[in-house]
């Protein structure tokens with residue numbers, strides 16, 4: 001059985017898009033799926049997205065990368081951090097779908113467990129995966145969080161990482177819906193919540209799947 005390595009870009013509450021892609025991909029226990037972060041906020045069904053991801057983790061090898069949106073939420077939940085930034089960046093929609101009533105323990109235990117399991121980066125073969133970007137001159141394990149989760153590619157695309165591996169990232173939305181591929185860096189954030197597409201890419205074959213927020217596939 002072929003072992004596939006599939007990356008999925010920023011989901012942002014677009015559960016129908018995620019489920020449509022997973023139906024097409026039909027992941028098995030021999031596949032690895034790397035989700036690039038920003039599962040929640042902005043889109044309509046962050047709770048449903050986390051439900052789907054928890055379920056996905058039971059039938060395939062799921063590697064979840066932490067996005068800046070999950071970072072903002074966890075900062076509020078675990079450390080009593082300021083909620084103002086998170087709410088401004090789409091946290092309101094997330095609280096709404098979880099039925100937030102003023103109590104900060106609104107997440108089901110399985111959802112909190114999933115969010116707490118997310119990592120800063122993942123390396124597989126000739127690729128590494130982060131949410132946003134990287135410093136090309138710094139080993140992956142020494143990267144600053146600002147570069148991994150917050151840096152926007154609109155400020156410039158980093159040169160190839162010193163490891164020689166190809167970076168696969170999300171975070172910087174390509175509003176036209178197309179994948180950004182600069183050779184040493186591939187960005188799969190194709191703006192699903194805003195009217196673009198949710199993108200999945202199999203890294204060995206470069207096969208691509210895309211679905212919009214209504215769950216309609218792009219040919």
Ligand SMILES: [Mn+2]
Nearest residue numbers: 038067068171
């Ligand atoms: Mn992001």
